Amino acid sequence: MSGLFPDASNRSREESSTNMITQAVYCLTPMSRILIGDTDNTGTHRAINLSPFVVAVTMHYQVNAAMHLAKWFGDETTPTRLEEKAPETPFIMANGTDVYGITSRDAKFSEIFNDGLGSDSMFAMALAVRECPEVFTGIGSSVDVGGGNGTAAKAIAEAFPHIECSVLDLPHVIDGMLADETVVFVAGDMMEYIPPVEAVLLNNVLHNWSDETCVKILSVCKKAICSRKTPGKVIIVNIVLRPPSDKMYEAQLLYDMAMVVFTTGKERNEDEWQKIFTEQDSTTTRYCQF
C-alpha cells in the first residue's frame, strides 16, 4: 500500500511519475478511439463512432442468446452438423423468435439495432467508397437491400450525388424512417421482389443466411438488375474469411460466432462465396479488398 500512497518527501518525484502513469493509462488506443467518435464545436460527428454497434449487440436479447450457446451445441436430440441445426438458433432458443421477430414487436430494440448496424455501415461504407470507388462508377440508380436506417445508402448518395439511392427493408423497419432529399425508403421483402435498378447493394446481409437462402436472395437480385436494357450489378459488402495466419482472422471468427448465435448464417471464405455465386449462376465476380 505504501507504494500506492506516497509520502510527502517523495512528492515531486511521485507527482511526475503519477502524471506519466495517468497519461499512459488514459491514452486512447486506436480501438477505443473508434468507440467515442469525434465531434467538432457544432456537435457534428467528424469521425466514425462504433459505440452504438456495441450497445446493439449487447442488448439482453443477444446476451441471453449467447448464454444458450452451450445448450444449443450440446442438445443431443439435434444433429451434430451445425448447419443442420438451422433454423433453430441460440437466439430463437432464448427469445422464442429470430432477430427480426423481435425488431417487429419491440420498437425500442429495433431503433437501437438499426442505429448500431448503421454505425457499423458508416465504417464499412467509408472504406468501400474510399478504397473501391470504381465499383460505384457508371451506376445511375441503386437499392440498398436490407438497408436498415439508410446509413450506407446516404454515404453512397453523398459520395456519388448522381446515383439515385433507395433502401428496401421490412415494412416495420421502413415505417419509422423519414425520407430525405437523398434517399427513398421502400417497404418490401427481399425474398420476393426487388424493384428494377442498376445496382443492388447487399451490405452485411448475406452472412445472416444459409447458402440456400443466399442463392434465393441473389436470384431475386438478378431479376431486379436484368429487367433493364443493360444488365447491372450486385454489390456485396461482407467479410471474406482470411487464412488463420492473417491478423484479422480472430476478429473474423468472432463475427462468425456471432452469426451462429444470432442467425442461421455464417462468415465464408472465398471458396464458400464462390460456391454460392456458381450455384446462382452469376456471370462475372470481382473481389475488392479493403
Ligand SMILES: C[S@@+](CC[C@H](N)C(=O)[O-])C[C@H]1O[C@@H](n2cnc3c(N)ncnc32)[C@H](O)[C@@H]1O
Ligand atoms: C444485419 S442487418 C444489415 C443492415 C444494414 N445493411 C447494415 O449493414 O447496417 C439485416 C437487415 O436485413 C433486413 N431484412 C431481414 N429480412 C428481410 C427481408 N425479408 N426483406 C428485406 N429486408 C430484410 C433487416 O430488417 C435488417 O435491416
